Amino acid sequence: MRAAAPAQPFAAALPWWLLILPALILMLAFYAYPLGEVLWISVTEPEPGLGNYERLFTSPAVQRVWMTTLRICVITTVITLLAGYAVAYVIVSSPPGRQRWMFLLVLLPLWISVLVRAFAWVTLLRRQGLINEALLGAGLIDEPLRLIWNEFGIAVGMIHYMIPYAVLPLYAAMRDIDPRLVPAARGLGASRFEAFRHVFLPLTRPGIIAATVLVFIFSLGFYVTPAILGGGRTLMVAEYIKLQILDLIRWGLGTMMASTLLAAILLLLAVMARIVDLRRVFGQG
């Protein structure tokens, strides 16, 4: 830094890309190289060829993991979007002073470790957990409900984690809507529902798409929450990869799944980019 100030003319003569070179080297060494290695292993272990990828079509176990992952992701995304939409709507319709507090409450979970949150859900949902004990005590159920170590538990934990990511883009989209539009629609003869359906909802479309992409892609690669709340019985892709590589030492299969996951996410983004302008969706339009 000390040398940079007097050397202004020299700095100006420097090619611009030299400035990002350290970062570039760091990225290549610690990100691109391992990623390339993963791709490489997936087509070389245990023997060269596309044998690992063939399993996508032949192995029931691999297919089951993918189906489970997609099902949980779709359920999570749908419920998160519905809940996030409601939360964002309430925030937007509140006076500015209260909005700040509501935001704090929405963002608060982001500052708590995902591990802590997953275990918190375990204490709530397990057989002797708060919910089961309360329901039993109230006489509403005769035996504990199975709320955890299954897809239900995973979905609960993931929805809880994802809601802020849905609220933020939805809030941004709603805030930009002229507050007179809905009253205008009603003045023109639309009922509350029609005004929402034909005016408010279409105008939040960019926010809905952004939130969907964000939540769905995050959900696809989710590891900690499904690992803890699934209890090893319900396997999602990320946990399956960890299982193959660390426990079963089947690098070929694990890296194939990782590569497929990456490809799926890129494909999803490519499809989205075709439908909508992603830069606008993420607020840089």
Next chain:
Amino acid sequence: MAALSHALTVERVSKHYGPVRAVDDVSLTIGRGAFVTLLGPSGSGKTTLLMAIAGFVAPTSGRILLDEMPITPLPPERRNFGMVFQGYALFPHMTVAENVMFPLRVRKVARPEAERRVAKALALVQLGHLADRLPKQLSGGQQQRVALARALVFEPSLLLLDEPLSALDKKLRAELQVELKDLHRRVGLTFIYVTHDQEEALSMSDSIAILRDGRLVQEGAPGALYERPATRFVADFLGKSNFLEGHVEAVRVDGFAYRVGPLRFVQSGMAEGLASGSAVLVALRPEKVAVLGVPPEDAGINTVSGTIAAWSYFGAAFALLIDTPIGRMQATVPAWRCPVEPAEGRPVQLAWSAEASVRVVAD
């Protein structure tokens, strides 16, 4: 698009927000097919009153009737009023035609019939050629016309307009005032227009209701309000006025004489309830003050001498500020026949007849 026009009665309507009385006991009758303006400064309650008529604000007390039918409990979508919002509130994701179609769509009008009516409404505001544009591709004046077409297409019982011209520049505003007035004549609907712009109110309305701090101050035809303002506020808000505060010296059959400081003036008529010695306030329009080089010969004319303190030229007229023994006075003189060359410090005589001024209530 000839529609049956309706009358609207506002009966002792109040709207309180906590201790704030946004609208305070306002009663108003708006005749069939009339163009009525609610005029007042910001915070006078004019928009709240319009929103109560439209159904967006529930009055704390009082009733609103369309012809004989009470409409106070109806939600906005059941009132069938057309409304043009401030800033137009066009739906940005719909084309011009879809915007205009919207009221027909929610009324489940059959497609061919709806398309025919949209085309007719767009033709009415001369925008047929822009039907497939999005609102953001239109100029302010065009957006304003789309909002009008959208508010008229479903043949509403009334048209409510909330400062529809306030976002436009002055010249365009003047053009659209003429257009709106013309449209009012052609569609024959009752228009209720809200504005804070007194010139707009004077040039367009059949009747003006002036509001202040939630109360209706005075109501009447533009000419009547301008010539005979009831209160100091009206005289000041609608046009400009000089105010002469004095005491009655003598009451006569045809008027009264009053003293302001060292000077004595006469006022014709308006002597009801006055006695010698009572305080009186007289308003005098700047354009009714004659500016002369020498005192007039007619002794029945009010005069005061002074010196020009400041002047401005407006092409058509000079606006003069004149320092007199009774304070600074304003006078507006047509530029082409101003009898004295305006110059700061030049002594002049101000003169006005006993009929030129009006007595107003101090408020």
